[in-house]
Amino acid sequence: MFEEIKNQIAQRINEFCLQNGLPTGKVEFRNIPFSGEWGMAAPFFPLAAADPNKTGPVPQYAQVLAERLKEAIGLPTGFTRSEAVRGYLNLYFDTALYAAGVVDQVNKQGPQFGNAKPTGESVMVEYSNPNTHKPLHVGHLRNVILGGSVCNILEASGQKVVRANYIGDIGLHVIKWMCNYEMYHSGEQPGKDKMRWMADLYSEADRRFHEQEGFEETVRAYFARWDSGDEHIHDLWLKTRQWSMDGFAQVYELLGEHFxxxxxxxxxxxxxxxxxxxxxxxxxxxxxxxxxxxxxxxxxxxxxxxxxxxxxxxxxxxxxxxxxxxxxxxxxxxxxxxxxxxxxxxxxxxxxxxxxxxxxxxxxxxxxxxxxxxxxxxxxxxxxxxxxxxxxxxxxLLDDLVREATQRALDVVREKNPELDPTIMQDVAQKVALGAIKYPMISRENTKIVTFDWESALDFNGQSAPYIQYANVRANSILRKAEDLEESPATFAYQLEPSEVNLIELLSKLPDEISKSAKDLKPSILAGYAYDLAKAFNDFYNQCQVLKAEGEVRNSRLALVQAARTCLEKTLNLLGIQAPQVM
RNA sequence: GUCUCCGUGGCCUAAUGGAUAAGGCACUGGCCUCCGAAGCCAGCAAUCUGGGUUCGAAUCCCAGCGGAGAUACCA
Missing domain, CATH: 3.40.50.620 (HUPs)
Structure with missing residues (x-):
């Protein structure tokens, strides 16, 4: 956004440096910390420090340089004012132009907004990697969510992604399971919940292995038969492995993952x-x-x-x-x-x-x-x-967590939105529950330990997926009621509230945030952004009337709400979290 | 022993080397006649210690302290 203008100004600063015998390439623009109005800022400390003819200490001299540059540059088109303060040169954008530029771009590109051009590179991501005959627990969840989200983000940043899953289908744990099955559960079939059934039999086998006299020896002997190519065991292995795979498939479907x-x-x-x-x-x-x-x-x-x-x-x-x-x-x-x-x-x-x-x-x-x-x-x-x-x-167990969270979410939905169709209610509850479970897994640095506790896992308030989903639902609700979504472009030709400026600023950052989190393989960057965006939207929602506004204000704000919804939904999806329409 | 990671309010987490260290939970007080209160506003409270590099360090380097993990037949 506004790259050309930045480059033009950088060019003029370079010219100034050349004319005045100053080193070039020492001035770079960054965003001004938000203070109700936005623009871009250049710190002059590096230039001041690098000038061999500097007069006085760096901070003071930086201020002198900033003031001189302010005079030299004047007020470029697209800006409303400039100031030199504490060693920084601040240039403030023409709010209406900037706002309209950002919002139009988002609305024009829709869900594609923020995606980078295809790089032509292809990358394989191996993740999940479960062992058959064993249960999936919350620890495995972090891997799946992280891997899936990284894949989404890499795709958005223009790479071709191959999602791979490496299944541990052999080894002592499998032998243990089958041996126990043949001795104590021969002929039994898994019920509807295959994962749970497999898991129960696994812990039973594991318990016998460690506690039951002679069972370990039996398992070892069984292992030897397997090694020598026993056909019966091989057939059993294929059959039981498939049960596990069916169970995994159920979980992946629930989580929205595919390989x-x-x-x-x-x-x-x-x-x-x-x-x-x-x-x-x-x-x-x-x-x-x-x-x-x-x-x-x-x-x-x-x-x-x-x-x-x-x-x-x-x-x-x-x-x-x-x-x-x-x-x-x-x-x-x-x-x-x-x-x-x-x-x-x-x-x-x-x-x-x-x-x-x-x-x-x-x-x-x-x-x-x-x-x-x-x-x-x-x-x-x-x-x-x-x-x-x-x-x-x-x-x-993943299963228990999802069930409990869904029940909890269902209670809340029923309370907040009692007139909803029961089927939709169930669907919404599941999306909210899964979001709440997934978010803590990707919202912190990959290298930080996640401590699971039931209380915070089932907390749908504060910095959480439901908070973000809720902001999206609110945006959606306004747009649904608006009916007359204007096709005339937003102008923002009025005095913008700080919360509007802040929201627009965040929208404009989405492409950057995607490429940053792709580069570092850190969904946590996007997870933090998603929350900031939702917070900015809630702030806007609280301060600015949309449907009851009139004319240009209403028109522009509706466009802004639409753009915000696009970005919220997009970011959630990149994190592997679904955005319900109502909740 | 060696190596890796982590150390920010009572708890959890954030901050391309840049302006007054940003949020959440908990706690205290306020806001539904107003587009959905899973929300908003206000209050309280923090960079492990000591050096160094730098105009400028939570961030980079060194040392120490504390925690976690890895370190020849688990994965």
Missing amino acids: DRIYFESEVEDSGKVLVASLIESGIATDGRPENPVIVDLDAILGTKEEYRVAVVLRSDGTSLYATKELPLAIMKFTEYDLDESIYVIDVRQSLHMKQMKKILELMGFPWAKNIQHLAYEIVNLPGNVIMSSRDGTVV
């Missing part, structure tokens, strides 16, 4: 073992079997000390590990898709492993290895720094 490519751990196990063999052959890996595992001594190879450490790529008994499978998977991704970047949304505790994988792939000579990026996020724990553990029974 373009599903990878199974079982898919890459064999190729992983082959790959390790070639690593040994090429001298990258050291085979310590049968006493020791196959390792890649990265510190020894790279000459580093306690930095990359030792990566174990195959167990001493020849069975595969996480790392064994990770390597061929990375290769498969880059062969299947022409990726410019491969992002892994994995919790921070696996940072070293990710670093090792990337380095091993580099050592193997893959030029794309440098384009692997680990998006590390902190875990979700419980108050008192208690880590969620299915063994200790401290997990908060």
Whole structure:
């Protein structure tokens, strides 16, 4: 917005510097901290500090320079006044022109507003990565929401995104589950709620494994049968895995997530073992079997000390590990898709492993290895720094949380809006509940721990998704009642209220906010913006009449409300949160 | 031991090195005859410590303190 004008002024400042023997490139514009009116400001401290002929201390000299520049520049078109104050040169925009420019642009572009031009780059984002035969809990939710939101944001910033999900469909947890099933639940079928049923059987199996005499040995024997290719177990595995996948599908649908490519751990196990063999052959890996595992001594190879450490790529008994499978998977991704970047949304505790994988792939000579990026996020724990553990029974199941939140939201909707159709009520309650659950997961820095507690999770007030959804509903309500949405463009040719200026300013920032959060892979930036926007709208709503205003004021404000709704809905959607029409 | 991350009002969180550190929760008081009170307004209260870099530091560097995590056959 107004880039050309900024450039023109920057040009004139440069000319001034050249004419007066001052260094160039030291002056940059920023926004003035909002004070009822808006414009742009240039601090002159860097220029003052860089001038070899400066007179007096920097702050004072900056003020002198600001004053001289004020005279030299005069008042460019599009501005109403300028001032030199405390070392800054402030230029104030012509409010009507600026306002109309922003609002028209939003309304013209609609939901496309804020999107960047296609970059031609393609990126894969691997996220969710659940284990079959196990439940999904709130900790997993952060991964899904974060990953999904990052995908949305990258798409809006012009990249082609492949959403990938890497499913842990083999391993001890699966064997445990199946063994328990065959011994105690043979022939049983999951009910409608497959996820819950699978989860219950998993905790039962896990409990037996740790508590029941002899069960662990039985499971080990069962594992051996599986390893030797027992057909019956293989069939059972396919069948039960599908039950889990069906359960996941239900959750993804509920959360509004979809994937373009599903990878199974079982898919890459064999190729992983082959790959390790070639690593040994090429001298990258050291085979310590049968006493020791196959390792890649990265510190020894790279000459580093306690930095990359030792990566174990195959167990001493020849069975595969996480790392064994990770390597061929990375290769498969880059062969299947022409990726410019491969992002892994994995919790921070696996940072070293990710670093090792990337380095091993580099050592193997893959030029794309440098384009692997680990998006590390902190875990979700419980108050008192208690880590969620299915063994200790401290997990908060996704299912329970969603059900409870939806019930709570339904109570509120029923109270606020009793005349709503029950079906719509249910739909609204779910959107509000899911929003409330998702928002805390993405509204803080990826590297900060989220502490889950029921009270704040079910609080629909304050800085929360329902607050943002509510602002959107209010905007929607005005527009619905307006009926006569004007096609004549808004002029804003009247004395704007500060709250209007503030709201318009925020609207104009959306493209910037999207590109910032895409660049840093931080949905939290957009989450904060969404709240600021909603707050600005509520402020406007409180201070300015729309429907009861007349003429130009009404016309312009209606256009503003429409633009605000567009931006609110757009931002919520990028965060993976739905915006109900009423609530 | 080594490495990584975190340290901002009572609690939680924000601030491309830039103007008076911004919000939420909780607490106190006010606002529905007015486009939807899941809202608005007002009040209370903060940068872990010590150095350094800089015209300017919550932000960058160093040291310390406190918390969390990782550190060869879990993922």
